Amino acid sequence: MLATYRSYHGATAGSITATGDPRRWPNEPGMPGIVHFWGPYPYRSAFHARTEAEECERALQHLRDVIAFEGPSTIAALILETVVGTNGILVPPDGYLAGVREICDEHGIVWIADEVMAGFGRCGEWFAVDRWDVTPDLICFAKGVNSGYVPIGGVVISAAIAETFERRVFPGGLTYSGHPLACASAVASIRIFEEEGILENVRKVSDTVVAPRLAELAERHPSVGEVRGLGFFWALELVRDRGTREPLVPFNASGEAAGPMNEFAGACKEQGLWPFVHFNRTHVVPPCTTTADEMAEGLDMLDRALEVADRFTA
Ligand SMILES: Cc1ncc(COP(=O)(O)O)c(C=O)c1O
Incomplete structure (x- = not known):
């Protein structure tokens, strides 16, 4: 494989x-x-x-x-x-x-x-x-299928592969396979996605707030090497030097070596923003129900926290 x-x-x-x-x-x-x-x-x-x-x-x-x-x-x-x-x-x-x-x-x-x-x-x-x-x-x-209300994950199987199980039983089983409560929560969640226009919200707020605002942060903050993403799924890659693209902290850094990212994360948390930080990146991956106003508020906090990351640039 x-x-x-x-x-x-x-x-x-x-x-x-x-x-x-x-x-x-x-x-x-x-x-x-x-x-x-x-x-x-x-x-x-x-x-x-x-x-x-x-x-x-x-x-x-x-x-x-x-x-x-x-x-x-x-x-x-x-x-x-x-x-x-x-x-x-x-x-x-x-x-x-x-x-x-x-x-x-x-x-x-x-x-x-x-x-x-x-x-x-x-x-x-x-x-x-x-x-x-x-x-x-x-x-x-998994995750988004029911917004995580109860544990559920699954696999969509193409017709050609599903057909093999008509002839040959899949020799596996788990205590909670196909759990009715979990499946009901997924069905309910999918209905709500449709009723409340969740996909439309993601597309609209992404195009009107997230994409332009992150592009603007990338322009203004020397620590932002690249912004990339789509929908509500974005990363800011933080660097010491935009020219060389040297990461703000080394690959797989932890402890003291991860200091600059920890300080950046601390600056987010002080404002009430809980960031996802991985190596030299921070991700912008909010709930798909986030409104344009909430998103703008969160990105303002990110903007202020990036000033801390900027201090580590060349
Ligand atoms: C991309 C991706 N695949 C698979 C998994 C594992 O999923 P599970 O914890 O449902 O086994 C995760 C979990 O974080 C994930 O992010």
């Missing part, structure tokens, strides 16, 4: 081995047979690409090369976060997911889209893949 670096897929044995970040390290050796490759990341391109189109083309060629050397017939599946979450809100360049679909079809590889974070409104769509009009073979979902 192929998975990308800069990914998180969960904490059970298989999914932590698929994970492409330091959370996997203490779990190694994990499930055998998982190989990691680089996905697209234009701001810190593994392929020395200068444009999104170049990044897309080179990332797809890299994937083809990995498949060729691993042996296409040995690969059952490829798992991707449609938009990478914890590891940086990495939005795939246009054409990347269509290219992945094509490569998977060519080699009979099942494409699993992990939309545990990106799905159910986060990207302004029911499923993030809808944004690029592509269809994976499996879609994993």
